[in-house]
Amino acid sequence: MLITRHAEALVVLADARYVPPPVRQDGREGTLAWLRAHVSRFSTGDTHTGRRRLVVDRLAALDPAELRTAARARTLERDGDWRGVPTEVLGTALGVRDTGAVPAAANGYLSGEESPEADAAVAKLLAQADLPAVTLLLQAHAATEGLIENALRHADHGGDVDALLRETLRHDPPLKATRRLDTVTGDEVTIDLVAANRDPGVFAGPDSFDPARADAPHLTFGHGVRPCPAPVHALALAAGVLEVLL
Numbered sequence: 001m002l003i004t005r006h007a008e009a010l011v012v013l014a015d016a017r018y019v020p021p022p023v024r025q026d027g028r029e030g031t032l033a034w035l036r037a038h039v040s041r042f043s044t045g046d047t048h049t050g051r052r053r054l055v056v057d058r059l060a061a062l063d064p065a066e067l068r069t070a071a072r073a074r075t076l077e078r079d080g081d082w083r084g085v086p087t088e089v090l091g092t093a094l095g096v097r098d099t100g101a102v103p104a105a106a107n108g109y110l111s112g113e114e115s116p117e118a119d120a121a122v123a124k125l126l127a128q129a130d131l132p133a134v135t136l137l138l139q140a141h142a143a144t145e146g147l148i149e150n151a152l153r154h155a156d157h158g159g160d161v162d163a164l165l166r167e168t169l170r171h172d173p174p175l176k177a178t179r180r181l182d183t184v185t186g187d188e189v190t191i192d193l194v195a196a197n198r199d200p201g202v203f204a205g206p207d208s209f210d211p212a213r214a215d216a217p218h219l220t221f222g223h224g225v226r227p228c229p230a231p232v233h234a235l236a237l238a239a240g241v242l243e244v245l246l
């Protein structure tokens with residue numbers, strides 16, 4: 001089933017009957033498959049609640065204003081060569097010195113595509129940090145870089161960095177869809193975030209990119225049972241980079 005309406009997406013995302021499609025549980029310890037079997041993102045019920053608490057606690061120790069300042073400073077130091085900056089800054093804040101393995105590990109993290117490269121990258125990260133810290137880096141990497149990339153495409157609309165980011169999240173989300181399994185019927189459900197964020201019943205002139213739009217209830221950070229726990233951190237990292245580039 002494909003969900004494109006905003007109201008229907010809210011219902012599915014808030015109902016524990018819909019769970020992330022299960023991931024394999026028999027991966028060898030320290031591999032990508034093992035990691036996916038142990039993170040909150042793909043867990044359900046009480047296991048999800050407990051694992052989510054660990055990442056939320058870790059996030060609570062990070063200061064978004066400091067992340068923003070550090071992302072700005074690092075982008076300046078690198079003369080605007082911003083790729084890898086958000087991940088490096090987040091890594092430093094989490095005590096992970098070498099984040100070079102994050103892109104290779106993040107590649108397979110959401111898709112589940114296993115490879116010796118992804119396994120080696122996961123092993124490198126787990127040698128430096130515990131599971132909550134590695135989870136945060138892998139969740140953050142592609143989404144935050146995607147947000148910056150998409151915002152840069154809309155930079156000619158003017159407005160301040162925060163307004164640009166807010167409207168980019170609605171109009172041009174870095175994550176286009178999220179999937180669920182209906183535990184009652186066994187159906188797979190895909191929530192089309194792009195369509196839901198442009199539902200004409202919720203957003204006036206949904207296809208136009210308007211940074212002056214008042215706070216729009218986009219679904220890019222999810223909703224309900226397992227929304228992104230780090231929208232403030234994501235925005236801080238992206239804003240710090242964009243302050244330099246724009």
Ligand code: HEM
Nearest residue numbers: 040041052139140143144147178220221222226228230234
């Ligand atoms: C623009 C950047 C980001 C976007 C658009 C985004 C979006 C999302 C979404 C939609 C989910 C829920 C997935 C679902 O319901 O199926 C999610 C989960 C998550 N995100 Fe983000 N995220 C971003 C950045 C970050 C950052 C920077 C961090 C960490 C610092 C982070 C940490 C997490 C974690 C740990 C989860 C799993 C939550 C759980 O299992 O309950 N995200 N994110």
